[in-house]
Amino acid sequence: KVMLEMKALWDEFHELGTEMIVTKAGRRMFPTFQVKMFGLEPMSDYILLMDFVPVDDKRYRYAFHSSSWLVAGKADPDMPRRIHVHPDSPAKGAQWMKQIVSFDKLKLTNNLLDDNGHIILNSMHRYQPRFHVVYIDGKKGDSDTVHENYKTFIFPETKFTAVTAYQNHRITQLKIASNPFAKGFRDCDPDDWRTLTFHGRNESDSVVEVLTQIPPSQRPRN
Amino acid sequence: KVMLEMKALWDEFHELGTEMIVTKAGRRMFPTFQVKMFGLEPMSDYILLMDFVPVDDKRYRYAFHSSSWLVAGKADPDMPRRIHVHPDSPAKGAQWMKQIVSFDKLKLTNNLLDDNGHIILNSMHRYQPRFHVVYIDGKKGDSDTVHENYKTFIFPETKFTAVTAYQNHRITQLKIASNPFAKGFRDCDPDDWRTLTFHGRNESDSVVEVLTQIPPSQRPRN
DNA sequence: TTCTTGTCACCTAGGTGTTAATAT
DNA sequence: ATATTAACACCTAGGTGACAAGAA
Numbered sequence: 001k002v003m004l005e006m007k008a009l010w011d012e013f014h015e016l017g018t019e020m021i022v023t024k025a026g027r028r029m030f031p032t033f034q035v036k037m038f039g040l041e042p043m044s045d046y047i048l049l050m051d052f053v054p055v056d057d058k059r060y061r062y063a064f065h066s067s068s069w070l071v072a073g074k075a076d077p078d079m080p081r082r083i084h085v086h087p088d089s090p091a092k093g094a095q096w097m098k099q100i101v102s103f104d105k106l107k108l109t110n111n112l113l114d115d116n117g118h119i120i121l122n123s124m125h126r127y128q129p130r131f132h133v134v135y136i137d138g139k140k141g142d143s144d145t146v147h148e149n150y151k152t153f154i155f156p157e158t159k160f161t162a163v164t165a166y167q168n169h170r171i172t173q174l175k176i177a178s179n180p181f182a183k184g185f186r187d188c189d190p191d192d193w194r195t196l197t198f199h200g201r202n203e204s205d206s207v208v209e210v211l212t213q214i215p216p217s218q219r220p221r222n
Numbered sequence: 223k224v225m226l227e228m229k230a231l232w233d234e235f236h237e238l239g240t241e242m243i244v245t246k247a248g249r250r251m252f253p254t255f256q257v258k259m260f261g262l263e264p265m266s267d268y269i270l271l272m273d274f275v276p277v278d279d280k281r282y283r284y285a286f287h288s289s290s291w292l293v294a295g296k297a298d299p300d301m302p303r304r305i306h307v308h309p310d311s312p313a314k315g316a317q318w319m320k321q322i323v324s325f326d327k328l329k330l331t332n333n334l335l336d337d338n339g340h341i342i343l344n345s346m347h348r349y350q351p352r353f354h355v356v357y358i359d360g361k362k363g364d365s366d367t368v369h370e371n372y373k374t375f376i377f378p379e380t381k382f383t384a385v386t387a388y389q390n391h392r393i394t395q396l397k398i399a400s401n402p403f404a405k406g407f408r409d410c411d412p413d414d415w416r417t418l419t420f421h422g423r424n425e426s427d428s429v430v431e432v433l434t435q436i437p438p439s440q441r442p443r444n
Numbered sequence: 445t446t447c448t449t450g451t452c453a454c455c456t457a458g459g460t461g462t463t464a465a466t467a468t
Numbered sequence: 469a470t471a472t473t474a475a476c477a478c479c480t481a482g483g484t485g486a487c488a489a490g491a492a
Binding site: 021027028030176179183185 | 458459460461462
Binding site for chain 2: 482483485
């Protein structure tokens with residue numbers, strides 16, 4: 001079982017239409033994708049990883065006059081599909097469960113030639129982050145027959161549009177209001193405002209758990 | 223096999239009599255204890271850790287007039303002996319060997335009641351850092367009968383005196399000259415510093431960079 | 445006297461959106 | 469027109485020794 005952290009904040013962004021900046025050098029996500037994990041075998045090894053799948057086959061553009069997203073045609077050619085393995089991997093179930101698992105090292109880029117291992121995305125396209133838990137079988141067999149059981153978790157409220165600059169001004173304002181690193185752009189005293197907006201509502205109800213076998217074509221290489 | 227990183231810098235400090243600051247909140251070591259590892263089993267799990275043993279049973283004081291350390295009596299009562307497990311532990315041999323292992327999260331304190339897991343030391347006492355490699359046997363047996371093989375590595379040039387404030391002014395100057403975080407205390411232009419490259423002499427192919435001041439006579443005039 | 449503590453200015457290191465310039 | 473880039477001021481977060489004040 002997996003619980004999305006900061007769900008209330010994700011929901012706020014989702015309602016406006018989440019945007020994530022992509023840069024040549026690589027940009028972190030905000031909110032950061034973080035989860036709490038339950039029910040792992042404490043002494044077994046797991047690899048945790050994320051990837052990003054296109055939501056549809058469309059390219060979008062933002063109509064500033066109507067403040068809405070419009071379809072701008074078919075999707076551009078696919079970017080090289082990459083995965084991000086959580087840097088603590090592999091680790092025991094006990095270690096993953098004893099604290100929040102944070103993907104704050106994950107960065108998004110639009111650079112086809114990126115060699116920093118960042119996730120490559122097409123700007124103006126929509127993506128769904130996916131979280132994969134890979135169970136490492138301890139039995140020593142032939143490497144061909146090693147069983148790897150995947151479990152994939154998808155949180156629909158983490159969908160976003162990749163952009164090189166924010167399009168929806170309300171997204172910009174929400175980022176400024178909620179990201180500590182953007183405090184320099186706040187124009188009012190944030191200390192009253194912040195506690196009111198984001199006091200934690202960690203409801204496990206809204207967590208969607210999906211059991212999915214990763215198709216061979218999408219299986220992480222390397 | 224284990225190789226000490228920045229051996230040339232450690233040697234420079236050692237010749238002057240290395241001092242390490244201890245504070246209530248905990249202070250990092252400088253130079254940082256870092257090693258390169260060789261000859262581990264790539265697929266086996268290892269735990270890497272450090273501890274600190276008293277060099278002798280003495281307490282010291284510094285004679286400023288003669289710029290030398292004097293014995294000031296017998297050692298104070300022992301501090302609670304703690305270990306510092308490298309936060310990446312446990313990890314596979316392959317992972318430890320593929321990059322420098324750095325103990326930059328290790329902090330020294332003189333606070334008996336410390337509950338941050340820092341190493342507790344007596345000020346004005348001498349210590350020898352030790353590096354331990356613990357092999358985790360993969361065979362599943364009773365937890366009582368799990369075999370753990372230790373191997374301990376000691377680098378004499380990493381010995382130091384714990385202090386609450388630097389005693390030897392030349393140590394202070396070398397710290398300021400070589401620790402990037404102390405750049406604010408350097409009294410000459412940054413451009414007057416250049417990077418020289420040395421090759422380790424003993425048991426070491428490692429390249430060590432040491433900051434060296436350009437003599438005034440060789441400085442470019444504007 | 446000798447040693448310790450807390451505060452401080454000054455750094456490193458790196459994450460923000462802004463803005464102006466530049467592609468496409 | 470629309471989208472992207474690079475430089476920038478302004479942050480977070482935390483590691484330095486200096487210094488004055490306090491403690492033993």
